[in-house]
């Protein structure tokens with residue numbers, strides 16, 4: 001039952017992790033095609049024991065594959081995903097291009113696997129910050145209902161690609177050497193700084209990144225009555241997103257019961273022993289496919305509220321792992 005797979009954006013930060021996730025999770029790959037821009041054509045990448053030449057993505061040479069994992073940006077997805085789908089392939093797209101399209105399922109396999117079956121050739125992988133949040137909130141939603149979520153994110157630079165990682169590294173060196181910094185990928189210096197600005201600002205004062213968390217959370221949980229207010233912040237960390245989440249439930253849920261149901265949820269790890277300084281860190285989640293939750297406590301300001309701290313590797317559960325898990329649902 002092996003599948004012919006394409007990775008579009010194979011040379012990128014997420015693309016590299018998609019290739020690793022296929023290998024690590026022993027996905028039954030019959031044939032693999034690695035695609036990127038013309039700049040990377042001919043470059044060789046490893047897949048298991050084989051060296052595979054990267055091909056330039058071209059409209060007139062769409063490969064014959066069963067599943068294509070896309071992570072080359074929204075514009076490429078908008079143009080190429082339908083061309084791949086038209087050839088009978090299922091596209092799993094990591095960009096935001098198709099996420100809110102009513103004909104495109106938006107899937108976190110631990111949350112709404114049933115939606116994957118409704119695809120018409122394209123399945124969207126949610127935004128990294130949304131994936132880890134809904135992964136942790138689904139058992140709470142099932143147990144006690146959710147009325148409102150207030151979240152602040154602490155997002156690493158790798159969400160913005162390789163060039164963003166290089167920018168953090170070079171700026172950190174520049175600052176330590178007493179040199180001026182030259183922000184390119186981010187609107188301000190990211191070294192030794194936090195920037196409350198991810199994606200363009202919208203008319204309502206929120207950023208696009210923040211509104212993705214609002215819209216995608218409702219679509220994945222299938223509940224438009226949930227209200228969400230998000231503040232998305234870029235922090236000088238290479239890998240892993242942290243989230244301070246306050247959730248107002250419909251029924252009272254104790255912190256002890258929340259810990260119990262979270263610990264029983266697939267691919268969730270509860271690390272919650274503050275007396276011993278045990279809570280998830282970005283370094284805890286790095287290179288791990290799972291979502292980590294800690295600092296679970298009852299909100300002292302309201303009757304039915306919980307606070308918690310959720311961390312996951314944005315390149316893995318927030319992107320590549322979730323995409324490969326969706327592919328696994330198609331087997």
Ligand code: A2P
Nearest residue numbers: 009010011012013036037039040057072161162
């Ligand atoms: P390339 O490396 O050839 O530029 P990241 O998010 O880390 O910046 O990676 C983006 C990915 O998207 C890379 O694999 C990049 O390839 C790919 N990409 C960018 N532009 C195009 C394009 N026009 N056609 C195909 N792939 C593209």
